[in-house]
Amino acid sequence: MTEEISSVVEVDDQEYIINFGPQHPSTHGVLRFVVNLRGEVVKNLQPHIGYIHRGIEKMCEKLTYQQIIHLTDRMDYLSAHMNNEAVCLCVEKALDIEVPERVKYVRTILDELNRIASHQLWWCSFGMDMGGQTCYFYGLRDREKILDIFEETCGGRLLLSYNTPGGLMWDIHPNFQQRIKDFIKYFRKKLPEYDKILTGNVILQERTKGIGHLSLEDAISYGVTGPTARASGFSCDVRKNYPYSAYDKVDFKEILYTEGDTFHRYLARMEEMRESMKILEQLVDNIPAGDFTAKMKPVVKLPEGEYFQRVETSRGELGVYIISKGDKFPYRIKFRSPNFCNLATMNLMASGFKIADLIAISGSMDLVIPDIDR
Amino acid sequence: MSFSFDIYDFTSFTKWIDVSLTSYCTPFWAMIWEMLIIGVAILIFYAVVGLFLVYAERKVCAFIQNRVGPNRVGPYGFIQTVADLVKLLFKELVTIKKADKFLFNLAPFIVIIVNFMVIAAIPFAKGLHAVNFNIGIFYMMAVSSMGVIGILLAGWSSNNKFSLIGAMRSGAQIVSYELSVGLSMITMVILAGTMQLTNTYDPVTNQVLVHGIVDLQKDGWFIFTGHLPAIIAFVIFLIAGTAETNRGPFDFAEAESELTAGFHTEYSGIKFALFYLSEFMNMFIVASIAATIFWGGWMPFHLGHIFGDWVSGFNNVMDYIPPFVWYIGKTFVIIWIIMLFKWTFPRLRIDQLLTLEWKYLLPINLINIILMALVVLMGWHF
Amino acid sequence: MKSIIEYISGIYRGLRSLLIGMSVTGKYFFSPRAIVTQQYPENRHGHGKRSKKQLVMFDRFKGEVVMPHDANNQHKCTGCGICEINCPNGTIEIISVSKVGEDGKKKRAIEKHIYRLGMCSFCALCVKTCPSKALEFSQEFEHAVFDRTKLVKVLNKPGSSLMKGVE
Incomplete structure (x- = not known):
């Protein structure tokens, strides 16, 4: 193993190579960093990916458009609903279908719920990366409330598969709106606790401020998206710039910072949770009556051509690119996953910092490994 | 000498053991027997307290994290740690290729032995005291810092880079924090005027030969009588003590999220259990030192006579609680605070750890010593 | 300063x-x-010291696919095979036979509706697309077994027949 690495990475005699992962508590999955260290200082870092490659894009070529949905759940499993929606929106765009208003509203609500749930899990695992293990349980405790909403309406807790080209699988549950209102009331009380225990903490601030700086130029040229890029000042929110579903009807703020360090990536996500709750409050009472799905043929065939649709998942911009030959299967489908591009900046950000900073930086990136490998 | 057992004063009980042993055998053999008895007693105490602390930590962190913690094995999960220990005993002891086998096996024992040596000097109750050095505090400081050798050996001999980083961090950490621990103890030594932990009495006249720190707190614990400088010293001692025990937020040597398990990554089975146990016993030792020099050890809560004459009644009521209970109670309150630290704060970074010590704790400590000297000199203490 | x-x-x-x-x-x-914390095995039944509240799964929870039968041991599955086509993983396999009905016409009926739980990804396409609403999700979630072959389930009960009025 060592010979194999040394042939790829240049090591001077003061440095040594250490493998972070694929089995490591802080890589959140099977990601492997080959890190050149000099004492505790990271000199060079190479991410090795592919440990959880399942060939989702290839598998999709043998599946109908309805069947693809359940595979997209398994890419970025923490924003499963956004992934589903991306494919559905792309197919709807290709077929030129206008989905009912109700569907748009419900999709947006579920998007934002999913975003909060994802950021909660990010918050708690970030806390754990930083060594504060209690955060993990507080985050999961509150996330459970959202998962209950999902379970009641969609039938799944993590992998929802609730979207289908043209609409939703079934109508929302009668308790749906009430549960969301209860959740917002509950979570508005709990979010200040998050700030008390982690954001305001002097140790966390010392450890994250000025660490892992990502400049605006680098963010743009590496194709970084999501809260990671917005912390560097790159206005890239698809919800704002290219509104889809009901995002053009709601009023929300795009969280932008210019510092681009770990602490502001942290803050960007914390503020996004607040914005998401605002969006939820605007939508939850106004779900219009109507059908939960547009009229669709049982067999969906896309006209020949190339189609692209992007959505904002909780980690950044997810693009779905479909080439159709007029068949009921896609000829080729490509997912532009946010984590893959975000991961590329790891070396840029972590070089020159310490091991502990490497963990903090990779924690603040909110990487989901199955999304990188697909 | 007839048998006597008094829960408020163990002096006559220990004396009875001594006298009855010397009546059976020569003084040399009596001493050997006494050492054996103390050794076994400390061993049992070590195991029981260690297991209980593991259980307590799991329960405390569970309650903090809105969980219930272990509750399946035994009532309230009380036997859980025993079951864990049995499991660890049966586990395979993995040996690593190219590891330095001798040092690898030696390391956990060094850590444990250091713990034992410190426990020997702790006064648990009146008269319940293995050794009463005239330099008790100095001895504790000197011995407890030797634990790092075990950690360094473990990290070095494991032939694992993660372990080595953990061990090196631990070395840097303990060398610097030893200073703060020592200086904050010295602050209290200035107030007490002695390094001895309990009184020594003249065997004939039963008069106090040397005052001990615990007995000096009869009219009020040092944290009250020493007021401001004592409180500052206590806070510094808690922070530095937590750092010395390698516990969160200073758990660099382990650093679960960074170094997987740090210096004990390669240890398994009972060898790992020894490291684990020693971490908890280190915490217990730090807590009991803090309880002894700041909160009066086994000394009940007494009010000084400046409050008036009614305090003697209050003090008598407090005396009804046995000293051992006072000691254990104080120790566990401090342990709870240390646990709360661990389960609240994120971990520091290694350079911040050193910044905290050299830029904050040490200067404050030095100023505090001057302040304490001034207080003692001018008689501003109670 | x-x-x-x-x-x-x-x-x-x-x-x-x-x-x-x-x-x-x-x-x-x-x-x-x-x-x-919910005390898991205890809250299945909802009594006892540890857990007074009973665990109730939501109606829509996707536990496993089942085929409901009525009191006369009749189900609604016509054996059309739409669920089999729609399943992305090949979880469902229908073995059907031709039967001569009461009116003398030849009719397709299922002999075995095989459902491989181990392959199912709970996308709910079979339940949604079934034209006669013969399939349903049950709220059962304790699927662990010691033998893999036990995960292959035959959904129609032995001796069951098609419900009247379902085409």
């Missing part, structure tokens, strides 16, 4: 933030009502 003030105010702010954090964890330590 300014740096000294900064030094001291830094210490004050740091200690204050730490104490605020400890107040949150300390508060939870002393509030046992905040415990959210």
